[in-house]
Amino acid sequence: MKTIAFTSAAVNYLPKVRQLCRSIRRFHSEFEIVLALADEPNPALSLADEPIDRIIPVAALDIPDRQRWVFFHSIVELATAIKPFVLKQLLAEPNVERVLYFDPDMVLFSRLDDLLEAMEGGSIALTPHQTTPETELEAIRDNEIASLKHGIYNLGFLGVNANDEGRRFAAWWAERIYHFCVADIPNGLFTDQRWVDFAPAFFEGVRILKSPRFNVATWNLTTRHLEGDAERGFRVEGAPLGFYHFTGFDSGAHRVMADKNAPGNLAVQALVAWYAQQTRFDHEDPLSRVQWAFGRYSDGSPVELSHRRLYRQRPDLQQAYPDPFDATSLASLASWMRLQAPIEYPELFAKKAHG
Numbered sequence: 001m002k003t004i005a006f007t008s009a010a011v012n013y014l015p016k017v018r019q020l021c022r023s024i025r026r027f028h029s030e031f032e033i034v035l036a037l038a039d040e041p042n043p044a045l046s047l048a049d050e051p052i053d054r055i056i057p058v059a060a061l062d063i064p065d066r067q068r069w070v071f072f073h074s075i076v077e078l079a080t081a082i083k084p085f086v087l088k089q090l091l092a093e094p095n096v097e098r099v100l101y102f103d104p105d106m107v108l109f110s111r112l113d114d115l116l117e118a119m120e121g122g123s124i125a126l127t128p129h130q131t132t133p134e135t136e137l138e139a140i141r142d143n144e145i146a147s148l149k150h151g152i153y154n155l156g157f158l159g160v161n162a163n164d165e166g167r168r169f170a171a172w173w174a175e176r177i178y179h180f181c182v183a184d185i186p187n188g189l190f191t192d193q194r195w196v197d198f199a200p201a202f203f204e205g206v207r208i209l210k211s212p213r214f215n216v217a218t219w220n221l222t223t224r225h226l227e228g229d230a231e232r233g234f235r236v237e238g239a240p241l242g243f244y245h246f247t248g249f250d251s252g253a254h255r256v257m258a259d260k261n262a263p264g265n266l267a268v269q270a271l272v273a274w275y276a277q278q279t280r281f282d283h284e285d286p287l288s289r290v291q292w293a294f295g296r297y298s299d300g301s302p303v304e305l306s307h308r309r310l311y312r313q314r315p316d317l318q319q320a321y322p323d324p325f326d327a328t329s330l331a332s333l334a335s336w337m338r339l340q341a342p343i344e345y346p347e348l349f350a351k352k353a354h355g
Contacts, residue, residue: 001097003116004090006034006056008079009104011042011290014050015282016104019275021051023108023243031100036086038079040293044286061085063178071324072312073181074305075292080155080191081181084174087160091170096162103156105247106215107275109233110240115159115214123166123205125159126196127215128152132223139261143219149185151193153208156245157215158196161205169203182312212237217245218257226267230274234267246275250282297327297334306348307337 005024009017021033035050037057047055058078063069063085073081083101090099098119102108119125129147134140160166176195183191200206209215212224213236226241228234234241248254255272262268282288296302303325311317311324317333318324327334342349 001095003028003031003098003100004034004093004096005031005100005102006036006086006090007102007104008036008038008083008086010039010075010079010292011037011045012288012292013079013104014045014287015279015285018051019278020102020104020106020108024102025051027108027111034086034090036079036082038075038082042287042290044290056086056089058082061089067323067325068311068318069178070294071303072308074308075295077181077183077191078294080193081177083155083158083192084170084177087158088167088170088174091160091162091167098159098161098166101155101158102243103245103247105249106156106243106245108243110213110242112214112242114211115209115242118207118209119159119161121205122207123161123163123203124169124199125157125207125209126153126199127157127209129154129217129219130223131210131212131220134222136222139222142257142261143222146219150190152197153193153199154215154217154219154245155193155196156217156247157243159207165203165205169199172202211239211242213239213242215243215245216241217247218254218261221258221261221265221268226262226265226271228267229270234271244271249275249279294325296325297332298325299327299334301327301334304337306345307333307341310337310341310345310348 005028007017007020017035024031024033033051033053035052035055037055039057040059041055041057058066058070061082070078087099087101090096115125129152130143134144160170173195177192180189181191182189188194200208216224216226216236224236226234226236246254258268258272311333317336321333321336324333326332
């Protein structure tokens with residue numbers, strides 16, 4: 001029986017994926033490592049050069065009406081939306097004991113035997129954003145209220161055992177995400193994450209992992225003391241750091257919130273500096289410059305987010321243009337978006353027209 005660890009990303013995020021997969025390989029060489037590709041395979045991506053055992057592209061997933069469904073999603077939404085479908089597929093494979101998901105901007109820093117032990121006899125393993133109440137009003141706003149908006153559990157990590165309850169969860173989650181994987185916080189949705197708040201109520205055997213060494217991130221640095229350095233290793237509340245979540249790193253948001261939530265902590269500064277050093281050449285990697293396969297119509301014009309939203313909410317457009325990416329004729333969705341959409345939705349297109 002084996003453990004599969006998978007992550008989900010487009011081709012251009014491969015430099016970050018490598019950091020995660022190398023760390024998994026270092027500490028758990030017995031795991032099979034899978035990349036769920038929210039993209040089309042690219043000839044420049046060779047498994048011989050990557051710390052990855054296999055790739056599952058979106059085209060290989062059992063997703064009804066896949067072409068239209070893919071069009072509904074932005075690149076980030078698609079990378080999250082395919083997660084439950086990959087999970088279902090992996091859980092159905094022979095000789096699989098459990099499946100672990102890690103976001104591509106995570107890194108393992110020690111073995112996770114205690115995590116695997118905690119999953120024994122259960123079905124689902126979740127890590128909350130916070131496991132200790134905040135004490136400062138500003139931290140409550142930044143962290144606890146943010147969790148109320150985005151979800152109690154951080155779906156940068158998820159563990160599911162290959163048993164009946166685990167497979168039932170995967171099927172339920174896939175059904176919800178098929179219809180509702182959008183970032184729409186005012187209406188209670190944040191891609192794949194908010195749905196899993198229901199897991200402890202709907203499913204048996206849910207293990208809520210409260211160890212401070214799992215899924216350390218800026219949103220819990222106010223209540224978890226990090227110490228150490230890259231050479232000696234990092235510890236959290238005296239325990240070895242298990243895995244850290246470098247969310248928002250490229251935008252600079254991670255450094256800002258790390259400084260705010262752990263001011264003066266030299267270990268946090270060292271950890272952020274280490275990741276910056278490890279990823280300093282990411283932008284020079286040829287794969288980082290590969291355009292997302294689903295970011296443009298067939299004529300090369302960009303698919304705007306407003307186009308995806310309109311197509312999702314208009315069944316008549318879906319029926320009229322079953323292949324939304326096809327722009328080979330005037331009777332195409334791209335033409336409709338260019339000519340008709342500004343007339344029907346001037347508020348969405350006026351800024352672009354005058355900007």
